[in-house]
Amino acid sequence: MIRLPPELLERHGLPGPRYTSYPTAMHWGAAPPADAWLGALDRALSRREARAGLYVHIPFCSALCTFCGCNMRVARSHALAAPYVGNVLKEHAMYRSRIARPSLALGGLYLGGGTPTWLPLEELERLLDTLLANASVAPGADFVVEADPRNTTREQLAVLCRHGFRRITIGVQDFDERVLGIVNRPQTEAEVRRTMTDARELGFTSVGVDLIYGLPLQTVDSLRTTFTILQRLRPDYVNFLPYAHVPWIKPSQRLYTESDLPDAALRRELYLLGRERLGAAGYLEIGIDQYAMPEDPLARALAAGSLSRSFMGFSSSSADALIGLGVSAIGAASSMYAQNEKNLQRYEMRLAANELPLQRGHMLDADDLAIRELLTELLASRPARLSENLRRQPWWPEVREALLPLAHDGLLELGEERAAATELGRAFLPRIGMAVDRYLRRAQAA
DSSP states (O other): OOOOOOHHHHOOOOOOOOSSSSSSSGGGGGGHHHHHHHHHHHHHHHHTTEEEEEEEEEEEEEOOOOOSSSSSSEOOTTTTTTHHHHHHHHHHHHHHHOOOOEEEEEEEEEEEEEEEGGOOHHHHHHHHHHTTEEEEEEEEEEEEEEEOOTTTTHHHHHHHHHOOOOOOOOOOOOOOOHHHHTTTOOOHHHHHHHHHHHHHHOOOSSEEEEEEEEEOOOOHHHHHHHHHHHHHHHOEEEEEOOOOOOTTOOOOGGGGGGGOOOHHHHHHHHHHHHHHHHHHTTTTETTTTTTEEETSSSHHHHHHHOOEEEETEESSOOOSEEEEETTTTTTETTTEEEESSSSSSHHHHHTTOOOEEEEEEEEHHHHHHHHHHHHHHHHOOOOEEOOOHHHSSSTTHHHHHHHHHHHHTTEEEOOOEEEEEEGGGGGHHHHHHHHHHHHHHHHHHO
């Protein structure tokens, strides 16, 4: 893994969007009309070779991890499980009744949260049985589940594996007891090891973990110990994510203070330590906080130039349209995004009224589509063609001007007719995205 010169981090290591969509969700407005949204999905999936993606959001957790920025709610009882799964399946049926293609070929199925493994075994099985009825699994499909090692059972993993899941992301965050204590997530290496071992024995072929840097009480020494433990566990991939401190959005983050958090200099040191340890252990930098061993599907897709990016991050499989199911879930069609109600009660009320529970979204114009195509190629480390038509657009001179310093510093190859992120540039993909993001420039200029 290429070393990052400190001066490049000073110039380009700015916090930025993860660009799981373009434009990013912060720039979306009202939801598209339901008929327009359904029509866009139907058109995107009408071709014989079209592949669909399903994202299902399970918002429930057994306890509150105070660092968490996800849309979740604490549910110590499982009384909400059956009604919630019923609503998700009702929403799914509404989509299937309006998409003409009788059987969808699934390029991806993603269970996120919250905690998908909070679901009782029988509800997990009911959910997956119904979602996969009248659907086929496309070659190379990416079926992924997020798991909490404290409540994931071998029986749940067996159900998931039987339904085609082969990738699992285990929430670890850190192994230091003081750090885990202050964020209310007590968990042990043994629990993580048990979940990883069960998953591999049952047939999961890509077993990864989430780690976070910048958590309260985290130090260089504590993170070094975390990576020593990680090296013993040898996950196939690692998501090494920056902590986002937003107490005005997530009040639980007020349970500790800014003085408990690493300052900017320490955060940078933690990031560099983690990146260095991952490189030394043989992981490849995929980009935007994702790292994978060379034999993992993510690394193979990077080498083959076939990486895909969606709201779940990078994937080895692509989809022509994504249907989001559940509270706050996001979907994507060729020229539209749509997100469900974030409030569980509002979500339930809209479904009870036989309405799609869309809350907000975005309809892409021609400029959005051109920039999204450019950004998609750059983020996936593929050469992006700079067509004559693109170079004639009124926004292109400004974008090119913003890309020139990145090219000068070796993060980007920029010619007249093509552009591509370099290996070094994979550490600065959000910065490359910010250079082509016209919505961000408008907001900064306002």
